[in-house]
Amino acid sequence: MLSTANLALSVPLESLIRKLGLSANCARAFSVHGSAESAMLQLAYACENNDVDTLSAYAQQLDIPLHQISVAYLDALIAASALDAALQ
Amino acid sequence: MPDMTIDDSLPPRIVGGGINTRESEQPVVVTQMLGIDDSEPVREEALRARFLSFDPLFDSASNLVAHQLVLRGRHTSADAPPELQQMDEDMLLTGLYSLIQSNLAGTLPLLVQISESVLFSDIPKQLNHRQLVWRINIENEQHLARALALQDAGLTFCPALNRAHPVVKESASAWRYLACNANDNPPGVAARPVVEGVRHAHTQAHWPEHAWFKGSFFSGDTQPADGSRELALQLDLLGIALRSSLDTLIQFVQLNPEMAPRLLAIAHSQVGGMSRPAESAAHALIMLGPQRASRVAALLALTGTRKCS
Numbered sequence: 001m002l003s004t005a006n007l008a009l010s011v012p013l014e015s016l017i018r019k020l021g022l023s024a025n026c027a028r029a030f031s032v033h034g035s036a037e038s039a040m041l042q043l044a045y046a047c048e049n050n051d052v053d054t055l056s057a058y059a060q061q062l063d064i065p066l067h068q069i070s071v072a073y074l075d076a077l078i079a080a081s082a083l084d085a086a087l088q
Numbered sequence: 089m090p091d092m093t094i095d096d097s098l099p100p101r102i103v104g105g106g107i108n109t110r111e112s113e114q115p116v117v118v119t120q121m122l123g124i125d126d127s128e129p130v131r132e133e134a135l136r137a138r139f140l141s142f143d144p145l146f147d148s149a150s151n152l153v154a155h156q157l158v159l160r161g162r163h164t165s166a167d168a169p170p171e172l173q174q175m176d177e178d179m180l181l182t183g184l185y186s187l188i189q190s191n192l193a194g195t196l197p198l199l200v201q202i203s204e205s206v207l208f209s210d211i212p213k214q215l216n217h218r219q220l221v222w223r224i225n226i227e228n229e230q231h232l233a234r235a236l237a238l239q240d241a242g243l244t245f246c247p248a249l250n251r252a253h254p255v256v257k258e259s260a261s262a263w264r265y266l267a268c269n270a271n272d273n274p275p276g277v278a279a280r281p282v283v284e285g286v287r288h289a290h291t292q293a294h295w296p297e298h299a300w301f302k303g304s305f306f307s308g309d310t311q312p313a314d315g316s317r318e319l320a321l322q323l324d325l326l327g328i329a330l331r332s333s334l335d336t337l338i339q340f341v342q343l344n345p346e347m348a349p350r351l352l353a354i355a356h357s358q359v360g361g362m363s364r365p366a367e368s369a370a371h372a373l374i375m376l377g378p379q380r381a382s383r384v385a386a387l388l389a390l391t392g393t394r395k396c397s
Contacts (some may be wrong), residue, residue: 001386002330008390009322021144021152029161079359086357087350087391 002026003044036062047073115361139317140183140343141324142336145199145302148292152331153300156199156223157184160320177203183343184215190342192217199223199246199282208232212243219320223267223282225375226256227310246282268295270303322389329385334378337385341369347393354384354391 005020006013017027019078029037045051047069059066142155159180178231184200192198201223202212226232226247232255235245239262246265250256266279270286274295283295286303290339295301319346328340341347348369352362355372361380366372373381 001383001390005326007388009319009326011319011323016323019323021146021150021331039319081386082356082358083391086353086359 003041139321145300148297148298154197188215188217192219197221216243229255232256232259321393326386326389329382334381338373340371351388354387360384
């Protein structure tokens with residue numbers, strides 16, 4: 001959910017990390033490329049962008065089956081749709 | 089010079105859930121939660137532009153150790169009439185009154201800054217609670233005598249001492265907490281320094297290990313510019329959802345009731361997953377439990393706390 005926070009709130013990432021007082025792990029995931037935490041975030045971004053090549057690369061790196069990612073992404077879409085309907 | 093004694097014969101300034109710190113024969117309710125005085129529409133307008141929040145305080149290991157109750161939103165300018173400036177403090181204390189009425193859940197200390205006029209009123213004694221730490225400025229011997237008398241009566245203070253006044257400066261060892269500026273030299277006493285105005289991570293290196301820290305480095309600016317109120321509210325809510333207790337989240341929602349409809353909508357949706365309807369936003373958060381309440385609050389922060397956003 002946090003992967004979209006800077007976009008949803010239109011706040012620069014560095015400012016968001018500072019203002020939210022995020023844990024060291026979260027801050028590292030946002031700000032340091034190449035860490036285990038940031039790989040998961042990059043995978044989420046690849047999902048959002050339908051970037052299949054990057055998605056496959058990170059899935060392999062994190063040892064997460066592609067079908068598991070697909071199911072999780074579909075769950076997220078259904079939840080987002082339900083949320084959208086609830087807030088109309 | 090303000091009266092230095094507590095006069096119980098004066099009419100209480102806490103009225104109808106609101107607090108009026110002005111000298112007035114006719115008490116005025118200033119709370120948006122418990123009623124608005126129709127004769128003063130400016131107050132309602134001002135209230136709608138403000139909201140109450142909890143600024144976090146951290147220790148040197150970045151653990152959350154306390155909060156300070158603050159007003160956010162449209163800032164009353166320095167050249168505004170004293171009545172309007174006074175209203176800020178009225179609103180802050182009204183929010184505090186509401187928290188005390190609901191038993192001030194949680195265990196962390198809560199700092200509340202008060203002015204000289206409130207220090208010399210009966211409000212601190214009326215509102216006192218074991219978690220409250222009154223943040224005051226001690227400029228002279230009158231302030232010092234008043235604060236020491238209230239401390240003897242069981243209140244806890246975090247004073248900023250006028251270092252140019254020798255008697256006031258000498259009192260440093262009398263306090264449990266001492267408000268300090270990030271640019272000050274640490275006081276050489278056992279009191280816990282509460283370092284304000286922290287804007288850079290390296291500030292912490294100059295202070296003893298038991299110091300607490302507060303400032304825009306952690307929480308952003310307390311007074312956002314006009315038009316950014318909603319964003320400030322969203323950021324505060326997201327921060328509280330991510331790192332604070334369920335009690336703090338409930339208090340934040342209670343202090344800002346305008347967000348209740350959308351919070352309930354999310355809580356009752358498939359995403360919130362509640363099995364039966366809640367009677368209020370606070371009730372919904374309790375029913376959801378800490379983890380799901382945090383998720384619902386984060387979703388509310390990201391989607392906007394009001395429909396127009």
